[in-house]
Amino acid sequence: MAKCEKCGVEVPEEELTEIEGLKVCEDCEIKGVKPPERKTDLSKWN
Numbered sequence: 001m002a003k004c005e006k007c008g009v010e011v012p013e014e015e016l017t018e019i020e021g022l023k024v025c026e027d028c029e030i031k032g033v034k035p036p037e038r039k040t041d042l043s044k045w046n
Ligand SMILES: [Zn+2]
Pocket: 004, 005, 006, 007, 008, 009, 024, 025, 026, 027, 028
């Protein structure tokens, strides 16, 4: 087992992905890669 360096959860080593030098779990990978909101949608409101 290995540990996510971002949230600290224990996961199998093969599920860790290295992002910006940190080995993170799949959850952190998804949160780290996807932006929290789509700024391009703002143009539709103007
Ligand atoms: Zn994590």
